[in-house]
Amino acid sequence: MAGNALFHDLRDELVAEVDAVMEETVQLYFLANGKSDPTRPNRTVEAPLRTGAEKTSSAAAGNGASWRMRIAAGKAELSIDMARYDGPQPQAGDKIRALDRPGQPYWQVANVDDRSHTRLVLELDQL
Amino acid sequence: MSLARLALRISAVEALRGRTLVADNVLDSELGALDFSADGTVRTARTKPFISVYTDDGDAEIDGNEPRGLHAGGMCQLVFEIGVAAAMVAGIDPETGESHLAAGIPVTDQALEYYLDMTARQIADALTDPGNPWGKICRGVMLSMRKMERRRAGNGEDGLKLAAHQLRIHCAIMDDPVRGEVQDPASPFMAFLDALDVAAAGDSPVAAYAIYAAAIRAEIAGADEDWENLQRRLGATAGEILTLGRGPLAGDEDRATPPLAAGTTEIAGMAPVETNS
Numbered sequence: 092m093a094g095n096a097l098f099h100d101l102r103d104e105l106v107a108e109v110d111a112v113m114e115e116t117v118q119l120y121f122l123a124n125g126k127s128d129p130t131r132p133n134r135t136v137e138a139p140l141r142t143g144a145e146k147t148s149s150a151a152a153g154n155g156a157s158w159r160m161r162i163a164a165g166k167a168e169l170s171i172d173m174a175r176y177d178g179p180q181p182q183a184g185d186k187i188r189a190l191d192r193p194g195q196p197y198w199q200v201a202n203v204d205d206r207s208h209t210r211l212v213l214e215l216d217q218l
Numbered sequence: 219m220s221l222a223r224l225a226l227r228i229s230a231v232e233a234l235r236g237r238t239l240v241a242d243n244v245l246d247s248e249l250g251a252l253d254f255s256a257d258g259t260v261r262t263a264r265t266k267p268f269i270s271v272y273t274d275d276g277d278a279e280i281d282g283n284e285p286r287g288l289h290a291g292g293m294c295q296l297v298f299e300i301g302v303a304a305a306m307v308a309g310i311d312p313e314t315g316e317s318h319l320a321a322g323i324p325v326t327d328q329a330l331e332y333y334l335d336m337t338a339r340q341i342a343d344a345l346t347d348p349g350n351p352w353g354k355i356c357r358g359v360m361l362s363m364r365k366m367e368r369r370r371a372g373n374g375e376d377g378l379k380l381a382a383h384q385l386r387i388h389c390a391i392m393d394d395p396v397r398g399e400v401q402d403p404a405s406p407f408m409a410f411l412d413a414l415d416v417a418a419a420g421d422s423p424v425a426a427y428a429i430y431a432a433a434i435r436a437e438i439a440g441a442d443e444d445w446e447n448l449q450r451r452l453g454a455t456a457g458e459i460l461t462l463g464r465g466p467l468a469g470d471e472d473r474a475t476p477p478l479a480a481g482t483t484e485i486a487g488m489a490p491v492e493t494n495s
Contacts, residue, residue: 120315125324127314143377147251150301150382151371157384158371159272160299161251164378186315194257197310201374216379217254218305 103174106209110172113139117169120186121179131179138176140189142167167198167215173208180205181213221434222291222391223273225410226359228427230296230345231271232417233352238269238340239333240300245270246424254305254378267302267333269341276391286453291391293364298387300337302330303380327381334383338368341385355413358406361390398440399447411435443475 114137121131143165150160169187185200198215205211227246234244243263248270255261278292307325310317319329345353365388373380395401401408411431418428442450445464452459456473459465466473481493 118315122315125316125326125329127316133315145253146376148373148376150299150373150380157369157386158299158382159248159297160270160301160380160382162303162373162376162378162380163251163253164376166377186310188312188315192256194255194260196256197258197315199304199379201379215377216304216374217377218310 102209103172106172106174110137110139110175115140115189115191118188118190119178119181120188121181122185125184134178135190136171136176136178138169138171140167140169140187164217167217169198169213169215171211171213173205173211176211181211185213186218187213187215219273219276220289220291220394221407221437222359222394223276223294224430224434225407226294226296226356226389226391227271227273228414228430229352229356229359229410230298232413233350233356234269234271234341234344237344237347237350239337240267240269243268247272252301252303252378252380254303258308258310261308265306266308267306267337268300269337270299270301272297272299274386284452285458287451288453289394289396289451291361291393294389294391296360296387296389298338298341298385299382300334300341300384301380301382302333303378304330305378330381334370334381338383338385352413355406355410358409359392360387361392364388364390393451395438396447396450397438398442398450399438400441401438445475 116135116137117140118133118135120133121128127133145163145165147161147163149158150162151158181200181203183200183202186197187200188195188197197218199218200213201216202214203211204214231244231246235242243266245264245268252265254265274295274297276292276294278287278290280287280290284290304317304325307317307319317325319325319333323329344350345356347353367384367386367388369384369386371382371384392407395407411434414427414431418425418431445459445466448454448464449456449459454462456465460468466475470476478493483491483493485491
């Protein structure tokens with residue numbers, strides 16, 4: 092990604108060093124309305140994937156008094172190094188698959204935070 | 219909280235089994251949380267779309283005619299919670315990432331909501347179906363509906379996208395059977411016990427049904443005098459039941475109520491009258 096300040100070079104070097112240790116292979120699936128998006132071909136990416144602890148919560152978030160259903164889930168984030176990523180822009184509704192983890196789990200992208208200058212952060216829901 | 223609620227809930231669960239989009243995944247009073255394992259191939263049947271049936275709070279207004287009417291049925295809330303999450307849909311294509319709710323229906327928020335609406339409608343169809351034996355028992359135990367609440371909820375913040383509908387039926391239910399009262403075998407409650415035995419002998423997923431049926435029969439067994447049944451239903455003391463004009467004769471201190479063999483009635487100013495049965 093274009094950067095013309097010294098701090099941009101330092102930033103890119105730092106993120107690349109961190110990723111060299113923490114990254115894992117993740118398959119990105121780009122979907123539109125639940126179907127494969129022909130304008131954005133699927134690809135893999137090397138990036139850190141962080142998962143939080145699972146917590147039990149009510150099915151009706153915040154409104155749980157009269158609902159008995161409960162879910163146990165945790166949030167996850169995929170943080171892609173912007174400087175080294177040249178693929179299509181992910182959107183909410185896309186899916187990812189962690190190829191290096193046991194069971195190769197899937198997630199669905201809930202939100203995309205692309206305003207950070209270091210990383211493209213995808214907030215993920217369990218699939 | 220009472221046998222009538224037990225009958226209502228179990229008959230509702232069994233009436234829905236196999237008759238809605240969730241097929242056999244009808245859960246009774248489920249307490250635990252839904253959890254999805256990382257490996258999609260090892261998930262249990264529980265992580266498919268489900269209907270969970272509960273019987274919630276209910277009040278029974280006791281009027282002055284039944285001083286301690288502990289068998290009163292009163293009101294009850296029969297709750298159906300239907301849940302479906304994108305994570306429940308099996309078979310994500312490892313090449314394209316697509317998954318489908320059914321042939322031709324990709325998994326979108328709208329498709330999940332359609333699934334919930336359809337399933338809720340099928341609940342109504344299953345419970346009102348004249349040919350559904352468990353539905354017939356459920357309708358017999360539920361005397362009348364007073365109110366029906368439909369609610370929806372969705373959770374998109376806690377790491378799992380779940381859409382859920384709740385159908386809450388406020389209904390009046392039958393009174394509990396009294397111990398020692400001879401029951402009509404065609405009554406809904408006795409039909410419920412027979413159906414439990416039949417289900418346990420067949421391929422019902424709940425093998426304990428036969429044990430429930432045996433325990434309930436033992437709880438209400440007996441063949442008491444009808445004044446004893448009345449005393450139980452009203453929760454009356456011996457004095458109260460005599461005051462009502464029911465109950466054993468004053469001379470029958472053991473309350474054994476033997477059949478009448480002979481009796482003498484003394485009326486002032488007349489000769490005693492003998493009565494022979």
